[in-house]
Amino acid sequence: MMLTDGYWQLVSIKLTFNKMTLMKKSKDNDVDQLTAQDFVDEAYRLSDEEDMLVFYRKWAEEYDAKMMDGLGYCSPRLIAERLHAYLPDKEAKILDIGCGTGLTAKYLHDVGFSALHGLDLSPDMVDVAGKRGIYDGLKVVDVNLPLPYLDHEFSGIISSGTFTHGHVGPEPFHEITRIIRPRGFLACTIHSELWQKEGFEQTLSALEQSNTLKCVYREMGRFFDDGELEGWFCVYQKLG
Numbered sequence: 001m002m003l004t005d006g007y008w009q010l011v012s013i014k015l016t017f018n019k020m021t022l023m024k025k026s027k028d029n030d031v032d033q034l035t036a037q038d039f040v041d042e043a044y045r046l047s048d049e050e051d052m053l054v055f056y057r058k059w060a061e062e063y064d065a066k067m068m069d070g071l072g073y074c075s076p077r078l079i080a081e082r083l084h085a086y087l088p089d090k091e092a093k094i095l096d097i098g099c100g101t102g103l104t105a106k107y108l109h110d111v112g113f114s115a116l117h118g119l120d121l122s123p124d125m126v127d128v129a130g131k132r133g134i135y136d137g138l139k140v141v142d143v144n145l146p147l148p149y150l151d152h153e154f155s156g157i158i159s160s161g162t163f164t165h166g167h168v169g170p171e172p173f174h175e176i177t178r179i180i181r182p183r184g185f186l187a188c189t190i191h192s193e194l195w196q197k198e199g200f201e202q203t204l205s206a207l208e209q210s211n212t213l214k215c216v217y218r219e220m221g222r223f224f225d226d227g228e229l230e231g232w233f234c235v236y237q238k239l240g
């Protein structure tokens with residue numbers, strides 16, 4: 001039997017279609033099969049902004065399930081409780097730095113805080129956070145750059161899981177301090193392995209020595225319910 005060009009074209013289209021289906025399945029399986037711990041390990045290895053954007057684009061929709069159900073991620077709740085303890089005024093304007101999908105602000109919202117703002121580098125994470133409907137304002141912003149907020153704009157700043165491996169170093173603290181009102185609070189987690197190594201201790205001590213910030217709380221805690229004590233939970237008050 002003679003096989004026509006048309007026949008071979010059809011075979012080729014079918015093979016391409018099958019290959020695309022397989023590629024999609026294998027991509028979906030990657031997402032499904034990666035354990036929650038693999039997910040954190042991969043997050044801690046991110047090396048640049050491009051990696052960060054690709055990683056959080058891939059995971060934005062599944063982030064909460066992986067972190068909460070898969071790993072018992074408790075850092076957002078614990079740091080929100082710390083800020084609440086020092087800042088009981090529910091109308092206080094609060095900025096969530098590296099807000100991700102909004103887990104930290106969710107806890108503040110649940111106890112009645114009403115003026116919540118957030119920023120994050122990843123537009124995909126910001127999209128998911130926006131669907132919660134709890135933020136007054138959300139911005140796609142790199143916290144390492146000058147922040148698009150007024151001096152003393154916020155009574156409270158909160159950040160969970162952002163000052164960690166492969167993410168953000170201590171460089172933004174001067175700029176963050178600029179946008180806190182005098183007597184306002186900054187509550188954040190900082191991975192303990194980076195505290196000295198990446199210069200968090202040095203940067204925050206310098207801000208204390210210049211009477212800009214005062215540390216009112218700092219304790220080691222867990223980021224995950226069954227995990228090790230791996231992070232500093234800090235609260236600083238802005239002086240002046």
Ligand SMILES: C[S@@+](CC[C@H](N)C(=O)[O-])C[C@H]1O[C@@H](n2cnc3c(N)ncnc32)[C@H](O)[C@@H]1O
Binds near residue numbers: 103
């Ligand atoms: C581990 S997630 C934490 C998200 C959320 N705070 C939580 O605890 O679930 C870290 C977040 O930091 C954000 N991030 C990383 N680098 C950043 C940067 N330079 N500026 C702003 N956000 C950044 C990531 O996009 C990601 O959403």
